[in-house]
Amino acid sequence: VWAYSGLVGLGLFAALGQTIALPIIRKVGLELDIISYSVIMWNFSTVGMFTTFLWPAPIFLKQGHLVFIGAVTALWFTTIxxxxxxxxxxxxxxxxxxxxxxxxxxxxxxxxxxxxxxxxMPALMYEA
Known part of the structure; x- marks a missing residue:
């Protein structure tokens, strides 16, 4: 259960984090190569997955990642x-x-x- 939730969380943090990060980087005019961008997104996704599912992390870090995912999902719904x-x-x-x-x-x-x-039960089921 934990492994499945962790893998799904990793994919969720990566996909939704990338959805918002790329337009922000373009808007700001930040010059990033693909390797740096990939490392940043990997770190964001991995930290989000570990703090949500595996490590006893500070509550503000866990809630910060979950609020970010909720906000990006809501933003995505405005585009359809x-x-x-x-x-x-x-x-x-x-x-x-x-x-x-x-x-x-x-x-x-x-x-x-x-x-x-x-x-x-894993974190995303009952905790926010």
Missing amino acids: PAWTTWLLLLTMALYDLASVMCPLGPLRVLEELAEERGEQ
């Missing part, structure tokens, strides 16, 4: 048509209901697996 945003919102709400309420829903299965193993 309104009907698509509403459709995605409805789909996410229905999926959330199904994953929590259904007996074989993914969140319920993960929760039962964590209880069976005596582990805590």
Whole structure:
């Protein structure tokens, strides 16, 4: 559960961090080569993944990464048509209901697996 959550978190931090970083770098006029940009994005993503899922990090660092991801996701929703945003919102709400309420829903299965193993649930599930 932790490894899967960590890999998904790493991909999420990388993809969404890159979505906002590249336009900001272009707007500011900062000259970066691809290697420096890749190292910066790798560090941001890795620190975000480790502080959220694996290390006991200061709460401001963990919350800072999660707030950033939420803000970038909200920014991304402003770039797509309104009907698509509403459709995605409805789909996410229905999926959330199904994953929590259904007996074989993914969140319920993960929760039962964590209880069976005596582990805590990963950070993004209940903590922000």
